[in-house]
Amino acid sequence: MLTYWANPTRADTESVDGELTFAGACRSIFEAFGLPWIGGNAADISAAPCAPLIVPQPIIAPTPGGEPEETEPAATPRPGTPLRPARPVVTAPKPKRLMPNKNELEQLREQIRTWSTSGTIENGAKWNDILYLIAEQIDPRSIPVTPPLFSKLITPEMVKLQGTTTRSLDYFTLPAEPWVRNGLEAFVSLRQDTGMTLADAEYNRRNLATMMRRLERSVAAFIDRKVTRLADGTRWAPAKTFAQILLARAYLRGATRADAPLVDQIRAVLSDEGLSETDFSARCMPWQEWLTATKGFHERLRVELRAMVSLHLTDAGGGSGGGSALVDASDLAAAIVQFNESGKFDPVPEENGGLPDLYRKARELAQHWGEKRLQIERTEFSQIKSRSEGVSELLRGKDTATHVARLDRCITGIAEQLPSAAIAKVQAWKQAYVRLGPKLGEGAGTRIEELIFALEDEELPTKLLPRLTWLAQQPARDLEDVLTTLQAGERAVEELRDHARDCVREAGSGSLDDVEAVGRTIRSAVDDFEIEE
Incomplete structure (x- = not known):
């Protein structure tokens, strides 16, 4: 009845010729059909129209074709002046008659009503833009999903009304259902109807609110399709995974x-990386592989994580610039505590689904850590312990600086006596000795000796992450350099010793005193350095 005898876009009660009307339909019509009266008992008082949001475009009226044009009388030429040929009169073409057009609001209403019945909609691109304007008003945290992920999944290109695209991509598509039509019509009416009454505005707001509630559920279902839920049915919390990846790297x-205090660990996660004092090439291969795998992504992960936890406020007055950004650290704190207790990352989806590229990479890195975390700790500890034991054995109970100095005196003394012996080994030792000298002056020997004592006393953490961070603090580069230098010295001494033996055997025809004299010379050169077989 309202469709044929009333205006469905109105919801006000008026008095026309002394009779109440609702949406333009008289009360007598309701009574004629035996329908209950849904209008008010008195006419509504319309509010003064607000300033128009869209300035109406006037239609230029054409000039009537039958009216004669007024012309000025031609000037009378002076006597004796030669007559000039008259110029042809050029008449401007008359504008085409413009047919009266429907205003934009009426066009949009007609399009959305036609779409609800035919399944296709005219001017689909504009309606898709309108739908996106509505969808982006949804609070991502109410779904819940982080704002950066929401903005990557709900984009202008991915939001479509049914019938506006023929491509087979996995769009967020709303069907041609009454609640969608009513909500879209209400949205454009509230924006463009400059003469809307209070009752009409309330009616449209109710329709739009209904659409927003159902739209939020539809968006949540779309995101569930894109982001696979975890095995326990909960949604993935990418902020925790991002934080744990960056923390493991730190x-x-x-x-x-x-x-370290929790606030220091949060700062290490959110702050840009500085220059590290650790030389990673001295670490085991699994250790290096994890750092290499995260090297090209940690900056993007950190920027995305900051956007996830940001409250878009600062600690300065007024919430504007001049202070540090305020963040919601609840997810960060929970992720760090859980990671420290178990050494494991929080669960991630089993499949990529429709995740953006950066989120797919985070998921892969989380799986990589789950597979390699124990291997990283075991391999690095085994390497550190093996190298420490090797250095301890080569030092022969001496401190690092003293033993290196004795090695140099021994090799130099024998090389002076046998200048053509073991030339390559002697040169290799001299080069390694020169490189190691500055590091010993900076305390590398002391750091290595403290590491040896700690391993001998088994003063090591028992949990995985404390052991990893303890290993990360150890002088792996110094340990490798000292071990390499000591091994080079041992090889030089062994080859020089063989040459010295050959000299003794070749001197077999000499007297014992001669052999003893050679021995005393070598003994004096090495300064009581004992060569062990």
Whole structure:
């Protein structure tokens, strides 16, 4: 009845010729059909129209064709003046008659009503833009999903009304259902109807609110399709995974430790990386592989994580610039505590689904850590312990600086006596000795000796992450350099010793005193250095 005898876009009660009307339909019509009266008992008082949001475009009226044009009388030529040929009169073409057009609001209403019945909609691109304007008003945290992920999944290109595209991509598509039509019509009416009454505005707001509630559920279902839920049915929390990836990297770089205060670990996660004092090439291969795998992505992960936890406020007055950005650290704190206790990342989806590229990479890195975390700790500890034991054996109970100095005196003394012996080995030792000298002056020997004592006393953490961070603090580069230098010295001494034996055997025809004299010369050169077989 309202469709044929009333205006469905109105919801006000008026008095026409002394009779109440609702949406333009008289009360007598309701009574004639035996329908209950849904209008008010008195006419509504319309509010003064607000300033128009869209300035109406006037239609230029054409000039009537039958009216004669007024012309000025031609000037009378002076006597004796030669007559000039008259110029042809050029008449401007008359504008085409413009047919009266429907205003934009009426066009949009007609399009959306036609779409609800035919399944296709005229001017689909504009309606898709309108739908996106509505969808982006949804609070991502109410779904819940992080704002950066929401903005990557709900984009202008991915939001479509049914019948506006023929491509087979996995769009977010709304069907041609009444609640969608009513909500879209309400949205454009509230924006463009400059003469809307209070009752009409209330009616449209109710329709739009209904659409927003159902739209939020539809968006949540779309995101569930894109982001696979976890095995327990909960949604993935990418902020925790991002934080744990960055924290594991900070641990292996030696930027923080598992026993550091929570605020320091959060700062290490959110702050840009500085220069690390650790030389990663001295670490085991699994250790290096993890740092290499995260090297090209940690900056993008950190920027995305900041956007996830940002409250878009600062600690300065008024919430504007001049202070540090305020963040919601609840997910960060929970992720760090859980990671420190178990050494494992929070669960991630089993499949990529429709995740953006950066989120797919984070998921892969989380799986990589789950597979390699124990291997990283075991391999690095085994390497550190093996090298420490090797250095301890070569030092022969001496401190590092003293033993290196004795090695140099021994090799130099024998090389002076046998200048053509073991030339390559002697040169290799001299080069290694020169490189090691500055590091010993900076305390490398002391750091290595403390590491040896700690391993001998088994003063090591028992949990995975404390052990990893303890290993990250150890002088792996110094240990490798000292071990390499000591091994080069041992090889030089062994080859020089063989040459010295050959000299003794060749001197077999001489007297014992001659052999003893050679021995005393060598003994004096090495300054009581004992060569062990």
